[in-house]
Amino acid sequence: MKVYLYTSPTDRRDLNAVYARIKEAVKQVEGLWLSSNIERKEVNLPPESLTRAEETQTPLLDQVDAIVLEGSTADAQIGYLLAYAISTGKPCLYLFERRGQAQLFRHLKPAQIPKTVRAVRYTRATLAETIHGFLGTVSGIEIREAPRIKFTLRITKTIEQYLGFKTANTNLTKADWLRGEIERLMRDDPKFRDFLRSLE
Amino acid sequence: MVFRRKKVLLLFAGGTTLDARDRPGDSVKKSSDIRRWMDQMAELGIIADLDPEFVYGGEAAGIGAEEWVALAQRIRGGYRDYDGFLVLHGLETLPATAVALSFMLQSLTRPVVLTGSPLRTREERRADPGAAEYRGMGIKANLVNALQVAIGELTGVVVVFGSRIIPGVRAMFAPPGSPHLFESFGDAFLGRIDLGIRYAPPPARRGAFRAAPAIDTHVVTLDIKPGVPLELFDAALTGRAHGILVTLTTGSVLPSEAVARLKRAEARGVPVVLFRPGTTPPPRESYPFPFLTGISGPAAVIKVMWAIAQTRDHRKLIRLLQQDVAGEFLEKRP
Numbered sequence: 001m002k003v004y005l006y007t008s009p010t011d012r013r014d015l016n017a018v019y020a021r022i023k024e025a026v027k028q029v030e031g032l033w034l035s036s037n038i039e040r041k042e043v044n045l046p047p048e049s050l051t052r053a054e055e056t057q058t059p060l061l062d063q064v065d066a067i068v069l070e071g072s073t074a075d076a077q078i079g080y081l082l083a084y085a086i087s088t089g090k091p092c093l094y095l096f097e098r099r100g101q102a103q104l105f106r107h108l109k110p111a112q113i114p115k116t117v118r119a120v121r122y123t124r125a126t127l128a129e130t131i132h133g134f135l136g137t138v139s140g141i142e143i144r145e146a147p148r149i150k151f152t153l154r155i156t157k158t159i160e161q162y163l164g165f166k167t168a169n170t171n172l173t174k175a176d177w178l179r180g181e182i183e184r185l186m187r188d189d190p191k192f193r194d195f196l197r198s199l200e
Numbered sequence: 201m202v203f204r205r206k207k208v209l210l211l212f213a214g215g216t217t218l219d220a221r222d223r224p225g226d227s228v229k230k231s232s233d234i235r236r237w238m239d240q241m242a243e244l245g246i247i248a249d250l251d252p253e254f255v256y257g258g259e260a261a262g263i264g265a266e267e268w269v270a271l272a273q274r275i276r277g278g279y280r281d282y283d284g285f286l287v288l289h290g291l292e293t294l295p296a297t298a299v300a301l302s303f304m305l306q307s308l309t310r311p312v313v314l315t316g317s318p319l320r321t322r323e324e325r326r327a328d329p330g331a332a333e334y335r336g337m338g339i340k341a342n343l344v345n346a347l348q349v350a351i352g353e354l355t356g357v358v359v360v361f362g363s364r365i366i367p368g369v370r371a372m373f374a375p376p377g378s379p380h381l382f383e384s385f386g387d388a389f390l391g392r393i394d395l396g397i398r399y400a401p402p403p404a405r406r407g408a409f410r411a412a413p414a415i416d417t418h419v420v421t422l423d424i425k426p427g428v429p430l431e432l433f434d435a436a437l438t439g440r441a442h443g444i445l446v447t448l449t450t451g452s453v454l455p456s457e458a459v460a461r462l463k464r465a466e467a468r469g470v471p472v473v474l475f476r477p478g479t480t481p482p483p484r485e486s487y488p489f490p491f492l493t494g495i496s497g498p499a500a501v502i503k504v505m506w507a508i509a510q511t512r513d514h515r516k517l518i519r520l521l522q523q524d525v526a527g528e529f530l531e532k533r534p
Contacts, residue, residue, distance in 0.1 A: 004395055035395060043395060053394075057362045057379045059345065060394035077396055079246045080348045086243040087340035107245040 001139045002045055004064045005036040008075035025128040029135050066091040066138045079104055085117055093134040094119040206283035206351040208248045213256040214290035215316025229257035248351050260290020265417040272304040272413035284350035285312045298368035299499050302357045302526040303506040306410045312357045315346035345393050358390055365391040369526040372496050385496035386530045403527055416509040418442040423452055430458055437465045443508045445501055448476045471517055475500040490518045494530040
């Protein structure tokens, strides 16, 4: 999957920190080619995409599968990319801060915004999930957050036997199986969902 | 950070087909078509505030002096009110209009962008079923790119199509087989479109904005080949032409009898100009007429048309022809 991420240049430290988190969340997707104005090398596309663009003399934007925008600050480039996504039907995720408004959408009636374009008010807690959910929809596969935090857990011999029993003849490691069980508990826990909302 | 929304005058002069099915609202053939067309391109309103106006709705091949003057006068009239101008135009004659507007609107401080739809209406397909269909990028994306250039930092007349931004005065059709539809004479590009609009360093602009929208298209072009009887050119040489442009390509000849006939036309007050594609001028003593070289073919013809409308004084005309008016020459000139 090829994604273009654009964020408006800003002096705001809080926004730059958010941009870094957005970039991190996007990069967690395996097999993704990320082009972005906040990467040292803005254009990062497979050679065949570059060749196709050269042969057909079409803009490189035509070669990306999805566009992710952080639109909290006004920027002519954001408007351009959003208009481009709408005119071409290219999937686009337009993120804006929880206190903000999706200003650019006021120029369109709801019926004029295609389903491929989503404007989402985000929080720190929901940012990664929102981005993975969008990219998962684009790619047709479920994208899961990559585990990054090391956690040591002492277990009994019986628990170890149980983990071996549950993962035998599967592709899962014992750690994978445990993570899956915890994620299931999280999904089915309404009090935890309320807790996440209280962080917004 | 707040940025000011820009205001663009959107002029409809053909080249508006959004869908080859050509349903109501898919193209603008008359003024009343504009509203439905704009509804289909509502996303343009994200980029800029647009004022749409109808100029011409017929076939591209029918565009000429009347439409060039109308466009130039409208742009001149709206110059202080708009940040940029976007002209939608049939592709067949888009380069000629871009060249004409480049001479008519000099030292612009705002962009005047021309683009058009590669799709043909049902009538156009019926009229010319054999013509090739352009299979590059979609028209809607092309319009978005063109509008973004119309609110950008470029100044002057430019053509935006595909991934290229071409100076209007250098715009020409690319040769058959090229992946491009248009190319720039001398490979001068003002930018390209990849993940956004990337501008090249702009050429220096000289002087204040000046509009000179007069043009005289009574110019006949001749290309005299060996063996062709000169009598066949008499109708052109003795007729109602207000100017004569003689092209000297490889294989062209200018026998002394042809020179004599051209001198007679000049004596009657009809300016004669020679044009040689490329950059090598012929020896001055062989040809007693002013010549143009280092300029594209379309620009040579239209420059003569524009110049003879500016002055009838022969010396002033020659000076004007040899002066760089709009960046039309490959080599820098005063």
